Amino acid sequence: MPRTKDNLKREAASLLSKMTVREKASLLYGRRFWYVTGRETGEDLPEIMITDGPSGLRKQCGKTDMIGLNESVPSIAYPTGSALASSWDPALLFSVGEALAEDCIKEDVAVILGPAVNHKRDPLCGRNFEYYSEDPVLTADLGTAMVQGIQSKGVGACVKHFACNSQEDARFFSDSIVDERALREIYLRQFEAILKRAQPWMVMTAYNKLNGTHCTENSRLMTDIARREWGFEGLFVTDWSAMRDQLAAYCAGLDLEMPGTVGSDLDLEEAVKSGALSEEVLDERAGKVLELLLKSQKRKPALPKRLQVQHLAVARRAAEESAVLVKNQNILPFTAKEPILVIGAFAKQPRYQGGGSSKVIPVLLENAFEELQKAGAEVVYAEGYHRSSTEPDEALIVEAASLAGQYRQTVVFAGLPESCETEGEDRTTLSLPASHNALIEAVLEANPEAAVVLTSGSPVTLPWESRAKAILCTYLAGCCGASAAANILLGKVSPSGKLAETWPLAYEDTPAAAYYHKHEDYAEYRESIFTGYRYYDSTQKAVLFPFGHGLSYTSFSYSDLSLDGHVGKGKPLTLSFRLKNTGKCLGKEIVQVYVQKKESAIFRPEKELKAFYKFTLGKGAEVRAVLTLPSESFAFYNAERGAWQTETGVYRILVGASSRDIRLSAEVYVAGDVLPVPDLRAVAPVYYDMPSAPQELPEEQFLALAKAKKPQERDRTIITRYSPIKDLAFSKGGRPIYESIVKRASSNPDPEMAKTNLKMAMDMPVMNLFMGNSRRSEVDKILQIANGGTPEE
Numbered sequence: 001m002p003r004t005k006d007n008l009k010r011e012a013a014s015l016l017s018k019m020t021v022r023e024k025a026s027l028l029y030g031r032r033f034w035y036v037t038g039r040e041t042g043e044d045l046p047e048i049m050i051t052d053g054p055s056g057l058r059k060q061c062g063k064t065d066m067i068g069l070n071e072s073v074p075s076i077a078y079p080t081g082s083a084l085a086s087s088w089d090p091a092l093l094f095s096v097g098e099a100l101a102e103d104c105i106k107e108d109v110a111v112i113l114g115p116a117v118n119h120k121r122d123p124l125c126g127r128n129f130e131y132y133s134e135d136p137v138l139t140a141d142l143g144t145a146m147v148q149g150i151q152s153k154g155v156g157a158c159v160k161h162f163a164c165n166s167q168e169d170a171r172f173f174s175d176s177i178v179d180e181r182a183l184r185e186i187y188l189r190q191f192e193a194i195l196k197r198a199q200p201w202m203v204m205t206a207y208n209k210l211n212g213t214h215c216t217e218n219s220r221l222m223t224d225i226a227r228r229e230w231g232f233e234g235l236f237v238t239d240w241s242a243m244r245d246q247l248a249a250y251c252a253g254l255d256l257e258m259p260g261t262v263g264s265d266l267d268l269e270e271a272v273k274s275g276a277l278s279e280e281v282l283d284e285r286a287g288k289v290l291e292l293l294l295k296s297q298k299r300k301p302a303l304p305k306r307l308q309v310q311h312l313a314v315a316r317r318a319a320e321e322s323a324v325l326v327k328n329q330n331i332l333p334f335t336a337k338e339p340i341l342v343i344g345a346f347a348k349q350p351r352y353q354g355g356g357s358s359k360v361i362p363v364l365l366e367n368a369f370e371e372l373q374k375a376g377a378e379v380v381y382a383e384g385y386h387r388s389s390t391e392p393d394e395a396l397i398v399e400a401a402s403l404a405g406q407y408r409q410t411v412v413f414a415g416l417p418e419s420c421e422t423e424g425e426d427r428t429t430l431s432l433p434a435s436h437n438a439l440i441e442a443v444l445e446a447n448p449e450a451a452v453v454l455t456s457g458s459p460v461t462l463p464w465e466s467r468a469k470a471i472l473c474t475y476l477a478g479c480c481g482a483s484a485a486a487n488i489l490l491g492k493v494s495p496s497g498k499l500a501e502t503w504p505l506a507y508e509d510t511p512a513a514a515y516y517h518k519h520e521d522y523a524e525y526r527e528s529i530f531t532g533y534r535y536y537d538s539t540q541k542a543v544l545f546p547f548g549h550g551l552s553y554t555s556f557s558y559s560d561l562s563l564d565g566h567v568g569k570g571k572p573l574t575l576s577f578r579l580k581n582t583g584k585c586l587g588k589e590i591v592q593v594y595v596q597k598k599e600s601a602i603f604r605p606e607k608e609l610k611a612f613y614k615f616t617l618g619k620g621a622e623v624r625a626v627l628t629l630p631s632e633s634f635a636f637y638n639a640e641r642g643a644w645q646t647e648t649g650v651y652r653i654l655v656g657a658s659s660r661d662i663r664l665s666a667e668v669y670v671a672g673d674v675l676p677v678p679d680l681r682a683v684a685p686v687y688y689d690m691p692s693a694p695q696e697l698p699e700e701q702f703l704a705l706a707k708a709k710k711p712q713e714r715d716r717t718i719i720t721r722y723s724p725i726k727d728l729a730f731s732k733g734g735r736p737i738y739e740s741i742v743k744r745a746s747s748n749p750d751p752e753m754a755k756t757n758l759k760m761a762m763d764m765p766v767m768n769l770f771m772g773n774s775r776r777s778e779v780d781k782i783l784q785i786a787n788g789g790t791p792e793e
Helices: 005-017 021-028 081-087 090-106 136-151 180-187 189-197 220-231 248-253 264-274 279-296 307-322 368-375 395-406 434-446 481-489 533-539 701-707 725-730 735-745 753-763 766-770 776-786
Strands: 036-038 045-050 157-162 175-177 202-205 233-236 324-328 340-343 379-384 409-415 451-455 470-473 523-526 544-545 556-563 573-581 585-598 608-617 622-629 634-636 643-646 651-659 659-670
Touching: 005 189, 005 753, 021 264, 036 175, 036 220, 036 233, 036 608, 036 659, 045 264, 045 279, 081 090, 081 307, 081 556, 136 157, 136 180, 136 608, 157 220, 180 189, 180 634, 189 556, 202 220, 202 434, 220 248, 233 279, 248 264, 248 279, 340 368, 340 395, 340 585, 368 434, 379 573, 395 409, 409 434, 451 481, 451 643, 451 701, 470 481, 523 659, 544 766, 556 651, 573 585, 573 608, 573 651, 585 622, 608 622, 725 735, 725 753, 725 766, 735 753, 766 776
Parallel strands: 157 202, 175 523, 202 233, 340 379, 340 409, 409 451, 451 470
Antiparallel strands: 036 045, 324 470, 556 573, 573 622, 585 608, 585 651, 634 643, 651 659
16 A cells, blocks of 8 residues: 555554654654664664755765765765756756755665755855745745655655754854744745645754744744644754754654754653653654654655766756856857867866855866867966965966957856855855956956856855956856856857846845844844845845846847736736747746735835746747736735735736846736735834835834844853853853864864864854763763863762
């Protein structure tokens, strides 16, 4: 009999009925860093492996870690989340998901830890390369497709990080303070869609607190919202070493601790005996883990004979579809019939992935210099800058500029080095390294027609943009990104990606710049729903490149927009228009549909994305494009009622090629709910007039909107299991421990790696020093010493 959902539950319940309390408790925590086991239950249950990552399988067989420092089995590095999102193509992400799953099957991995779907609140977040977009609708559709692709092969997906994990600095203890409407419309919306549509096997909770409660212990997030409201049926797992209070977490809805703490089964058995934990709750949690183990026993599909070749082709196609041509004044494409001057160390030693838990060892790694040669071009090379340094080298710049004046076809490969973008550490600037900017300035002076290929996981500022005539943004394109870039540079592929995030002119222009990182212990999301293009377009602020922007080697015309009439509750709106390829080659156009409501009792962004589709059209081809907006597209979250609500009135439908390139528009009347709409002008008037709002939104208005009290800073002199390691420096008893950790973390011979190691170590909780190898009671004895006491026997 096939294992249906009901069969799984019945089988899990039957197994539970035979187990002792300790055997049940043994299911609730991991072993050996990556494993979940049923072998200690006395039943015929497997041990399964759960491992990273969102953009390629990172299976460690030897020494383990959670930040990508130790070796892993060679695998295919697919484009990172920020690149894939620029494809705006759910079908493509489904294909990447299938390939990732088959990579897992080959290595006997049951669940892959991805996708990462956190909202891109601020461009300085060090992990933005792993996340999709500043728009929850786009993230929702892409994330759903990725999960469905992975799970179509019988491998589990683990969606992360739930929720409001918008920074890497202080991520273990920072408290994200978010108003309810922003929480529902911006930060939870993609999770809601993915959990409802795709039912991932697992959801990983975030390290941070949300509105005062750690996400691992947040019953409102896990139980009230995800399980009861959204109908999530899978398992909640901690991020690695994120467990704090076991009993609080399990009672709140958490199911599994990873990588696990020695003696957890004994601690939980004692808790049941004392009445601190009910056996009913233990059964619920153990039941979810059993369902996971049983699902993992399902027969997996046979693997393709030429698995690696096929998956490399998927990775290459994904890189091609994701590259964004942000500027082109008749410079690209190049021709292979003339010599091409390639400048920049990235052309031979590419930056292709982010740092941290998503870092993989690629089975192969292409470079642009060789791929252009393979395509038949004569290629000349100049280094331009040192790969391992951010300081300009005058001799290398002079050499490159001299050559640039001699070659009509010149391209500079530049971007952010690995040290600028990594898990566990936020960026400090939006600037490119000085060595890259100085090189580009000099090359453009020598050859104004030089093209620039940018490689980074997130936006950067470009002081030379006005002088550059062609800029191709590849994001972090994976191990096959070089052949994809070569195909686009030579015109074999017409670029079709569009930006899934706004590129600002300066960091000071971003909506959270005045208070991002302002406090270590908490983050006030004062901008509320005005993030990304919702802020820039509402304030009419100039940007470098707008959300949804991307060029092609062809062109498209939009005409003849038609709407199907009035919209009522539960009734969708269908719109159609003519889309024509008016250029000289086959191309793909990503059509974007936004909704706008000018007259409203609630504060609203200037426009919001509600639908999109990527069309492929041959030269001269025309199609009647049809898109549908569900009735939910017109709803807002009424925090006063705790429910979604639609405001009656006239809405404007905007169809365009980007958030700032609207080609067609029409009005539609929407019959909404017969309910009062909250008017918050009295308590938070600044949100109704964002164009004239000060850069730093008043804290008192934000706290009124969020119905929150001003958060307090932690007491650094009292050391707990969950104090950041840096706080040991403030304790007389802890100071020697702190100095020992600093010495060990700084011992890496690579200065940049030593700096990263130290930064990450300082933010980690004291409990993580033991990596689950000591019982919590033993850790408490060390804490007594750190706090100046004598440990009790």
